[in-house]
Amino acid sequence: MQSFFTAGDTRLHYRTDGERGNPCLVLSNSLGTDLSMWDAQADALASDFFVVRYDTRGHGQSASGGAPFGIERLGQDVVALLDHLDVAQAAFCGISMGGLTGQWLGIHQPRRLTHLVLANTAARIGAADAWLARAVQVRREGMGGVAGGAAARWFTPAFITAEAATVARMIAALREQDADGYAACCAALAQTDLRAQLAAIALPTLVIAGEHDPVTTVDDARWLQGQVAGAQLASVPASHLSNVEAAPAFTARLRAFLLA
Known part of the structure; x- marks a missing residue:
């Protein structure tokens, strides 16, 4: 297991694939998952990139650090990971x-x-109220209730039927997720609103939407694109975890953007 200690001596778990001399690509997971959600992308892109994926604090094999945190801490964890790996810049x-x-x-x-x-x-x-309520729920009752409804939020019915083993594996991992770490990230999501700051982004940016995503919709993606000058927009036939459900299409879009 590869890990390092970041702010407050919090241990974060990560994995690297590919040659260090290649351009670096960092992959960051969703709430309730871990770095294994990127297996398809890491396998496909390791020939062209030094692929770095990590468990967000409070997820997988990464500790949460105990104290409450916000989106700033999650961002600073990435900076600390790049520093640990001696990577000056990454996609x-x-x-x-x-x-x-x-x-x-x-x-x-x-x-x-x-x-x-x-x-x-x-x-x-x-x-915010919904995130805080979910944090209270998992701290009080554990992860069972959240895990019970996750498949319908993450995937389309067709994918749930066709890829039952993949879905079952990810839901089982969610059930085993540390409730306190998950709740801490819910609390961070409750206080995160970057709408007024997005225009400051001046990087080459690609926004990817899942065509059937009920959580963050295609309209949300279009709005993001409109706030970031020059941003590109792509959609793939998937629900919320589009890199899993539509892995070939997602990876192709990602590769084309990064290598353009």
């Missing part, structure tokens, strides 16, 4: 919560990025 691709981390980086740490890919995300995801 960044984040999905959902990872996309919010990417937006924060694009606003506050643009010198560390070469490209920015924002997938299935928005500058403000959901309502």
Whole structure:
């Protein structure tokens, strides 16, 4: 297991694929998942990139650090990871919560990025009250209730039927997710609203939408594109976890953008 200690001696888990001499690509996971959600992209892109993926704090094998945190801390974790790996600049691709981390980086740490890919995300995801209620729920009852409804939020019915083993594996991992770490990220999402700051992003940016995503919609993606000068927009036939459900199309869009 590869890991390092960031602010407050919080251990973060990461994995690298590909040659260090290649351009670096950082992949950031969604709420309730871990770095394994990027397996298809890492396998396909490791020949062209030094692929770095990590478990967001409070997820997978990364600790949460105990104290409350916000989107700034999630962004600073990426900076700390790049510093740990002695990487001056990287392309960044984040999905959902990872996309919010990417937006924060694009606003506050643009010198560390070469490209920015924002997938299935928005500058403000959901309502604060709903996130805080979910945090209370999982701390009180565990992850069972959240896991029970996750498949319908993450994937289309057709994918759930056709790829039952993949769905079952990801839901099982969600059930095993640390409730306190998940709740801490819910609290961070509750307070994150980057809508007024997006125009500051001046990086080459690609926004990817899932055509059937009920959580962060195609309209959300169009709005993001409109706020970032020169941003490109792509859609893939998928719901919220589009890099899993439409892996070949997602990876092709990502590769084309990064190698253009």
